[in-house]
Amino acid sequence: MPLDQASLFRQLGYIDGAWVPADSGAVTEIDDPATGKIIGTVPDMGAAETKRAIEAAYKALPAWSAKLAKERYDVLKRWAALMMENIEPLARIMVLEQGKPLAEAKGEITIGAAYIDWYAEEARRSYGDIVPTHKSGTRILVSRQPVGVCAAITPWNFPSSMIARKVGPALAVGCTMVLKPAPQTPYSALALAALAEEAGVPKGVFSVVVGDAAKIGPELTGNPLVRKLTFTGSTPVGKMLMAQCAATMKKLSLELGGNAPFIVFDDADVDAAVQGAMASKYRNAGQTCICANRVFVQAGIYDSFAKKYAEAAAGLKVGNGLEAGITSGPLIDDKAIAKVEGLVEDAKSKGAKVILGGKRHSLGGRFYEPTVLTDIKPGMRLLDEEIFGPVAPLMKFEAEEDAVRLANDTPFGLAAYVYTKDLGRAFRMSEALEYGMVAVNEGILATPEAPFGGIKESGVGREGGHQGLDEYLETKYTLMGGI
Ligand code: ADP
Numbered sequence: 001m002p003l004d005q006a007s008l009f010r011q012l013g014y015i016d017g018a019w020v021p022a023d024s025g026a027v028t029e030i031d032d033p034a035t036g037k038i039i040g041t042v043p044d045m046g047a048a049e050t051k052r053a054i055e056a057a058y059k060a061l062p063a064w065s066a067k068l069a070k071e072r073y074d075v076l077k078r079w080a081a082l083m084m085e086n087i088e089p090l091a092r093i094m095v096l097e098q099g100k101p102l103a104e105a106k107g108e109i110t111i112g113a114a115y116i117d118w119y120a121e122e123a124r125r126s127y128g129d130i131v132p133t134h135k136s137g138t139r140i141l142v143s144r145q146p147v148g149v150c151a152a153i154t155p156w157n158f159p160s161s162m163i164a165r166k167v168g169p170a171l172a173v174g175c176t177m178v179l180k181p182a183p184q185t186p187y188s189a190l191a192l193a194a195l196a197e198e199a200g201v202p203k204g205v206f207s208v209v210v211g212d213a214a215k216i217g218p219e220l221t222g223n224p225l226v227r228k229l230t231f232t233g234s235t236p237v238g239k240m241l242m243a244q245c246a247a248t249m250k251k252l253s254l255e256l257g258g259n260a261p262f263i264v265f266d267d268a269d270v271d272a273a274v275q276g277a278m279a280s281k282y283r284n285a286g287q288t289c290i291c292a293n294r295v296f297v298q299a300g301i302y303d304s305f306a307k308k309y310a311e312a313a314a315g316l317k318v319g320n321g322l323e324a325g326i327t328s329g330p331l332i333d334d335k336a337i338a339k340v341e342g343l344v345e346d347a348k349s350k351g352a353k354v355i356l357g358g359k360r361h362s363l364g365g366r367f368y369e370p371t372v373l374t375d376i377k378p379g380m381r382l383l384d385e386e387i388f389g390p391v392a393p394l395m396k397f398e399a400e401e402d403a404v405r406l407a408n409d410t411p412f413g414l415a416a417y418v419y420t421k422d423l424g425r426a427f428r429m430s431e432a433l434e435y436g437m438v439a440v441n442e443g444i445l446a447t448p449e450a451p452f453g454g455i456k457e458s459g460v461g462r463e464g465g466h467q468g469l470d471e472y473l474e475t476k477y478t479l480m481g482g483i
Contacts, residue, residue: 003194005089010190013043013210016056017203022211023048030186033099033330033366034320042186045211050178050219053207057149057176058225060204065146065174069124076120076172079199083113083164083192090160090191095321097185098159099329099366100284102321111446112164112192115464118448122469123172139480144473146174147251148227151220153213153241155233156332157287159185163192165448165463166230166253167206170472175228176205180220182233184332186210217241224248228472231255232289235412235457253461253471255289255453257386258414261407262292263429265400266300268419269441274308276443277392280417282316282370283444285328286390287336289458290415290437290445293387294376295394296403302396306374309392310356313370316390318361330366331389337366340389343382347373347393350380357390384410400425404432413456417443436462 011027012019021027022043029038043049064072083090091105098105128143150170154162163179170177181189186208193208209216220226221244229245231238232255245252262280264273280292297305321329331337337360344358357369368389376383376395383393397403407416416435420426430438436454439445446452451462461471 003086003089003198005092008086008089008191008194009040009093009187010194011040011042012190013045013049014190014193014197014208015049015053016207017197020049022046028183028211030097030184032096033332034322036365039096040187042190042210045209046215047219049211050180050209050216051223053178053209054149054151054219054223054225056204056207057178060202061148061176064171064176064202064205067174069126069172072172072174073120073124075200076116076168079196079201080113080117080120082195082199083109083116086195090188092322093191094159094185094188095329097187098156099332100321101326101329104284105321108158108161111448112161115161115165115448116168119168119172119469122466123169126173126469126473137481137483139483141478141480143476143478144173145476147472147474148175149225150175150177150228150230150472151226152177152179153217153220153229153231153233154179154181154189156182156184157284157289159188160192162232163189165452165468167192169463169469170230171201171205173469173472175472178207178209178220178226180209180213180216183210183213218244221245221250222247226250228252230461230471238459251471253463254459255461255463256414256457256459257412258289258291258454258458259293259384259386259410259412260290260415260417261433262295262417263403263407263419264295264297264301264305265403265418265420265422265425266298267421267425268301269421270301270305270308272441273305273419274312276417276419276441277309278312279443281392282313282328282390285331285368287332287388289386291387292392292417294383294406295392296397296406297394298403299396299398302394306355306372306394309394310372313356313372313392316370318363318367318370328370328390331368332366334366336388337368340368340387340391343385343387343389344371344373344391347376347380347382350377352376352380352393400428404429408432408434411457412454414454414458415439415445
């Protein structure tokens, strides 16, 4: 039976299987980015509550990791099924705190459940090896063991699925986890915890601590009981957390910023490329780390692509994500919209031409118009920074090697997109692009089956695929002698 929205909307933290306030009793207000109205409060927790959650996770570890893989599978399968049964209230809670259109929120719940479901299954196959030995009378055994207590810090742009793809593999292999969700979007995380409880995840195995990052973060990175940190967020914060984890040598997965190139060649199917660029750029109002950040279009089709793209983007319906037919919601907060505005003003002042949008939306608040800019040139800030808004800068290129050079001219290396019908070029591009992920003739690529992650300053580690399971496993070598 699906729960109602009210019973999934939790305004307390979840530590060691109990719903609790902050020790101090203090709370923080959370607002709806579409209206600016307060939707509720959450406890303002700090180091002491975090420490208790870590200790509970440590205490819960032996029993959870000793369970049969099939027993953990049963619990996680139930959790994923509960997410799908409750997709409507979960999606509505997400729209309220995050702003994305309801259909996108449902898509996110679906993929989050799919990550948990897939890892429940995958963990039953975390095989080891028996290796031909170097010495008679011995055997070499290589086995996989859970890393132990994990800490997770997640962002606001995917407030549910970013958690699912960390907690899914972690719990499936027998780790326990303490999560700190983004301050803007605590309710999706707490709703997941409510369903975990309902599914039978034992107390202490998954806790959610909400509050000030500056107080919670150092406990997560400094406490020696935590053996792994998994983080999705900005590159500067990722670097800082990596440095903090060095003291206790924690295992790390970092999914950081991107600066995705979206490259369209003369030989591409232009309509398909426009469609792909729409999905890649404007999903979540441009607030994803794999959003097309720079659109490079070959000279022969530049004008026709620009015209068709601007026409398609003009069809987006901006508004409150809970209203029917809305395809583009607000930006997350005032800082976000000020940043997007600043990047567009900078480009305009350096000669960019606005062929669509280019300013705040008449709805006011945190709404920005879907925007397409042409005449983009080096030196404009939006080529170097993650835009994180509904703004597509178009830049013309002549030759294939120019596209490669421009695309790789960034410290980031998360996702890249290429549209071409030439098979040889598709291979050459996929090999030459310094990115962890390359989508050829597709605009969306995240899925539980595939390893999502970046190279260079976009991070370390992978989420998804069997590689995503390795992130929560240690390799143990046992030499058996006396045989
Ligand atoms: P964004 O700018 O997209 O919000 P951040 O990297 O700042 O990206 O935030 C991603 C996550 O990292 C959030 O949960 C945020 O609270 C957390 N975070 C930010 N600063 C710190 C910090 N100093 N220590 C630990 N976590 C942090």
